[in-house]
Amino acid sequence: MKFKITLFAVVLFYQISFSQQKDTIKSHEKLSEVVVTGQFEPQSIKKSVFNVRVISNKDIQNLAANNLSDVLNQYLNITVRPSSTSGRSTVSLFGLDAQYFKILVDNVPLVNEGGVGNNTDLSQINLNDVDHIEIVEGSMGVAYGANAVSGVLNIITKKSSKYKWNITASVQEETVGDEYSLFEKGRHIQSLRVAHTFNKNWFVSGGINRNDFQGYLGDRNGKSYAENDQTRGYTWLPKEQLNGNALISYHKDRFRFFYKFEFLDENVDYYNSTVQSNFNSTLGTYRYSDDMRYFTNRYFHNLNVTGGLFSQLNYNVSVSHQKQQREIENFRYYLFTKNEDLNSTEKDQSMEVLSSTGTLNNFFSDKTVDLQIGYDFVNNQGFALVQEANNKFVPIRKRLENYDFFVSSEIMATDRFSIKPGLRFSVQSKFKNQYASSIGLRYLFDKGLELRGSYGNGFRTPNFDELYTKQIFDGHFFTGNENLIPETSTSYEASIKKFMTFSSGWQWSGTLAGSFLNVDDRIDMAFIRKNPDTGTPEYQYINVSKYQMWNFSTMNQIVKDNFTVNLGAALIGISQLINNNQFTSNDQFLYSFNLNASLSYNITKWKTIISGYYKYNGKSRQFIESGSEYVLSEIDPSNWLDASIRKNFFKDHFEATIGARNILNVTNVNQTRTTEGAHASGSNLMLAYGRSYFLKLAYNLNL
Incomplete structure (x- = not known):
């Protein structure tokens, strides 16, 4: 095994990120924000070598956000990709999908039925007990291991309160496009959270949240429609979620621990657009449709212990156990009698993960140097039903393990200049052993x-x-590949930031930033041969592609008194060399431009906050497979605007938030050349279900 450590001493523009919206931000408040992602210990954002973007609890409240997809629409370089057919919403950063972007809860990667910390459904991540969210862009492989290629998002939950009792109950009603009724249309959310501080050492909390999304009809006619004209069902599938959490924490001197439990229960209904007719002696002539339900369940256990050893060393150990499973229920729905029959449920996918992470730091009394050593052990037990020939489904159970060891150092060369090098070695049960390295620089x-x-x-x-999937039926042959190797990435980031205070009282902070990312051995589905007996072309996942990205951006914040404005813009260039063993795409750089803005005004006399968020997604281009070649497809630009008014009443016990999402009424955007042939017509890419309005009422009791 060979390993090459590349050292770097060149100044590039690094991607800085800061919170999109704050209620009356002051510079000294912003600089004192405490962050934990990628840090040895919690520290102020100014002291962090990494650029950490912070989304505060106030941001979440202003947006009346219930889940993570409600929040991320407004941020530069991040694209939320919803699917109306599956009900899932995943995230893309710098054009790379969610497999390259790791989502954590209190530094622990979140599991989904297909993997760990990647491709997670954002709509399944509830924000009921979130203190704030931290985002770091760029490779974080040393700190967080596999799949942290384009960045990490770390959800930090609440673990203490300044009150003895804190009780929060809320209800939220929201239209889905122009569809709403009290029970059968729209989005209906209820939540309750109770927290109690026993004394200065013990704290407990618990909460539950119900999100009832009744689906979006659009040009469909719903569940009970009996005509066979392909308009039965929903454009966006109905979905009901129940999230719960509980936490107990203890803190005394240097020792603290917390145990956190979370669960998710989700039901998604799929109604087939095809209506069929039949006859029997019992029902006579009847019409029916073959429908499905998806049941997803997740539980999450995390025990974290931190403290001191030998009066100087600091340790931090986490042990977590998670499992997410999806089952599919198939049934026949009779449209005249509205009864179900032939119900059968089977397990479709699951992932169970046992993991532990531990670090030890503060070896030296000299505070100009700090050293951290750590381990990261992960055991994944995966399950999936795969389709083989003759419509036969076979269960696949596989175990994947990795045992990682890492070391990192933070050196304060001077009061102004700090250096943070790091190295990780990962022992893999399935693949060759892997490595990650990094170095960060900061100068004030x-x-x-x-x-x-x-x-x-x-x-x-x-x-x-990618390893084990199979889709084999008449005329189709798509399989995974157990001989795949991990993709490797290299990234460079740099930024320069300036803060100024003017005599008039205005404050300004601005950033120029840039980054470059290269990914080798990318995995794509490619042609491997034509079956000599059947003539069927056979495809398989192989390491054949390459990806490069550079990004140049600016972000600016202007603050005076209770008035805050944020302005940002980014120019991204992406090059993808795609090879399916039949033909290859052009690797030229394709560019897109994005900008965002937000405005907040706090009317303190009225206890009212007025907020607005805007994002422009410029025209983008990408190579897609069409016929016997890769062709250049264009996606039209889109604009997204949200606004809200939040007001407190009766000594802050009651809070009302009224607002609108997607005010510019975005639904679909056109994508060209998506059907076969170089002169093919385009199709619509579904982004949203249109303008929606919401009203949230909350009761807060703090004793």
Whole structure:
């Protein structure tokens, strides 16, 4: 096994990120924000070598956000990709899908039925007990291991309160496009959270949240429609979620621990657009449709212990156990009698994960140098039903393990200049052993000028589908590949940030930033041969492609008194060399432009906050397979605007938020050349279900 460590000493523009919206942000408040992602210990955002973007609890409240997909629509470089057919919403960062972007809860990667910390459904992540969210862009392979290629998102939950009792109950009613009724249409959310501080050492909390999404009809006619004209069912599938959580924490001197439990129960209804007719002696002439339900369940256990050893060393150990499973119920629905029959349920996919992470730091009394050593052990037990020939489904059970060891150091060369190198070694049960390395630099100039730069390399391991999937039926042959190797990545980021205060009272902070990312051995489905007996072309996942991205951006924030404005823009260039062993795409760089803005005004006399969020997604281009070649497809630009008014009443016990999402009424955007042939017509890419309005009422009791 060979390993090459690349050191880097060049100043590049690093991607800085800061919160999109704050209620009356002051500079000294912003600089004192405490972050934990990628840090040895919690520390202020200014001292962090990494650029950490913070989404505060106030941001979440202003957006009346119930889940993670409600929040992320407004942020540069992030694209939320909803699916009306599956009900899932996943995230893309810098054009790379969610497999390259790791989602954590309190530094623990969140499981989904197909993997760990990647391709997670954002709509399944509830924000009921979230303190804030931290995002770090760029490779974080040393700190978080596999799949942290384009960045990480870390959800930090509440673990204490300044009140003895804290009780919050809320209801939220929301239209789905122009559809709403009290029970049968729209989105209906109820939540309750109770927290109790026993004394200065003990704290407990628990909460439950119900999200009832009744689906979106659009041009469909619903569940009971009996005509066979392909308009039965829903454009966006109905979905009901129940989330719960409980936490107990203890803190005394340097020792603290918390245990957190979360669960998810989700039902998604699929109604077939095809209506069929039949006759029997019992029902006479009848009409029916073959429908499905998807049942998803997840539980999450996390025990975290931190403390001190030998009066100096600091330790941090987490042990977690998670499982997410999806079952599919098939049934026949009789449209005249509205009864179900032939119900059968089978397990479709699951992933169970036992993991532990531990670190030890603060070895030296000299505070100019700190060293951290750590381990990360992960045991994945995956399951999937795969389709083989003759419509036969076969269960596949596989175990994947990795045992990682990492070391990192933070060196304060001077009061202004700090260096943070790191190295990770990963022992893989399925693949060759992997490595990750990084180095971060930070320099603080006079007059509020900050310079940061970093280099990192990492890896993405193949997911369960890429390794073991099978779709074999007449004329089709698509399979996974157990001989796949992990993808490898290299990234460079740098930024320069300036903060200024003017005599008029205005404050401004601005950033120029840039980054470059290269991914080798990308996994794609490719042609491997034509079956000599049947003539069927056979396809398989193989390591054949390459990806490169560079990004240049600016972000600016202006604050005075209770008035805050954020302005940002980004230009992204992406090059993808796609090879399916039949033909290859052009690897030219394709560019897109994005910008965002937000405005907040706090009317303190009225206890009212007025907020607005805007994002422009410019025209983008990508190569897609069409006929016997890759052709250049264009996706039209889109605009997204949200606004809200939030007001407190009766000594802040009651809170009302009224607002609108997607005010510009975005539904579909056109994508060209998506059907066969170089002169083919385009199709619509579904982004949203149109303008929606919401009203949220909350009761807060703090004793």
